[in-house]
Amino acid sequence: MTAFSLEPAQLAWCAELRALAAERLRPLAEKGEPGRVNRALLAELGTLGLLPRLFTSGALDLCLMRESLAHACTEAETALALQGLGAHPVHAHGTEAQRARWLPRVSDGSAVAAFALSEPDAGSDAAALTLGAEPDADRADAGGPGARPSPVPTPLAAHRDGPSAWRLTGEKCWISNAPEADFYTVFARTTPGAGARGVTAFLVPADRPGLTGTPLDMLSPHPIGALAFDAVPVTADDVLGEADRGFRVAMGTLNLFRPSVGAFAVGMAQAALDATLAHTTAREAFGGRLRDLQTVAHQTAEMALRTEAARLMVYAAATAYDEGAPDVPRRSAMAKLLATETAQYVVDRAVQLHGARALRRGHLLEHLYREVRAPRVYEGASEVQRGIIAKELYRTLDATTEEAGS
Template sequence: MADTSYLTWPFFEDRHGDLAVELQAWAAQELAGLDHSDTDALCQDLVARLSRDGWAVHSGVDPADAGAKLDVRTLCLIRETLAYHDGLADFSFAMQGLGTGAISLFGTDTQKAEWLPKTRSGTAISAFALTEPQSGSDVANSTMTAQRDGDEYVLNGEKTWISNGGIADVYTLFARTGEAPGARGLSAFILPAGLPGFEIAERQETIAPHPLATLRFTNCRIPASAMIGDPGQGFKIAMSVLDVFRSTVAAAALGFARRALDEATARVKARHVQGAPLADLQMVQGHIADMALKIDASALLVYRAAWAKDMGAPRVTREAAMAKLFSTDEAQKVIDTAVQLFGGDGVRSGMMVEKLYREIRALRIYEGASDVQRVVIAREALKD
């Protein structure tokens, strides 16, 4: 990564800089020339590599440490660095954290002891099942039900666009238990894969391939002990998890944008037009300046949000929403400019900037679309 000066910013401790430098060296060696022909197999392999070499332990708290917390700055630095090298590597790490985030933050000691060692060691792949066909960002509109029946809950309904759907070993699932209407009637559950009544209804293909699926539940029974937190706390749990991981989405976008700038910078220095490098043209210099500006502004918002959470802020809704909105939207612009500077090669299949162009688009949608983030920011700004 060309620019590492941001690692000296006061948001970080020395250990963060050391981690980023070490991971950069690891990624340059381990993530070069990956075979993307089989998305599922590659994600499983990446989880294994990240676990083997000690990076996946950062995805969840240590269940042996009663006071352990998720270090959001570390999560962001890892996602930024992995995204710089390979989008699926970032995805594979991120889902180990997001999928068990509710367990890390709200799980019982027994739940943490059962699942976090598995996801931190890579022996289990995790997923976060929140979205439904009629409710994306409008979580309160969820209709999937979990009906209490003695010592069990009976699940019925569908979840869709579920990352790691079809390859995950454990899902954090949100369903309506009915304590109250709307958001107050949702609860969170731990769901192992392979239970009777749980099926993968559809695998979904996207412009940047990731494991995605629609999940269908028909009278699927889980023990009452699988609930995370208390009945009716599901919305609070989901929002708390997103409060942490929304900043990391912004960090991934930042990693994509940094790679686009580095690719573009190398291109305009090497490519000659009328006997001179493209970099000599003032118009091109203006584009490079705008890209660098967007990246630094994004980094400030990302690590402001992560630092605030690590310093003990109970919620960073405003900061995380700002970071995600700005960083993902601006990364899209940075990458589009890089494609333009590459000319015809920018849209050639397999070129790095072409891959980045496909990867970045989804980040402006998942974990709260850009316009939803504007609504969140406005509500926070209008509070008394």
């Protein structure tokens, strides 16, 4: 891939987003309650036309949005990203009826979406999930409580020999926007013992009987919770994609969003770097400005170097996704890994150069220090990204070797 640079129109849009985040979104974020969904902030994201862009933009535009918002208002960035993560499977794999019901409300911020993949014992190893989807023959035969014909054919219409109704039983954990979301993209095991091949994605409204949730008190300020499924009823009309192929839905969503997690991290790293440049210029120490000390200047140079390298890898991965390149999983994993690890380093260095003031509650760097840790864990921990990268490298090698020997 050639060297990457943004067009003037893209640069202008990023500047506009940073200004909107500072002037219109940050005041709403500051009024929100940590650990709760900020519906006023979501509504403003909809009013500004940013939520609808989740479904009309490519991966690079998504990265530019997330990076720009994160630079000025991480709460706005996270609210936008969680809407996209929860609703993208509906946009990409939903029926006409599912999309018509939920996507307009996600776009205007009136409905909160959530992506429910992780479980207490199946976080990084997503293929090991155990939330069970048991066939519900009685409900299928009866059409279920209040059942009515689907206005469009469902993806399961061709699966005449399979079940058309299930009961979900089990738990989900570490789910962003839970338990306050209005609907969940839920991944459940429909075929025991089949690994990744036996998972189905369901669209589950929050008001389904048997579905309850509990908030979790986490380091990150956005809402995260656990969900309990007690024989929650779902039918073929709730399936996203095809039965037993839900893992593809999950991985396709993560391949799109992993580079943009990196963009979120780059936005935070840039904010920390900018704060450090301003502080070391203004701060008098040891008979001069802090920036005149070689050890400080070298640290800021290293922070800038790593931030720019991460940014370029994020943009390259997003562009590869938009172009349909075959190496998207590897590039996405690399971008997410490098950017999140870089942001952790840059924010930590920024705190060190600011000293005790950066640890005071309410300081920008105190906020970033709490925010920057989670991206190294969610949507695949750094160790998982390294595993994906290695797997893709060896898969490519084996394919090349096999082709050469044939």
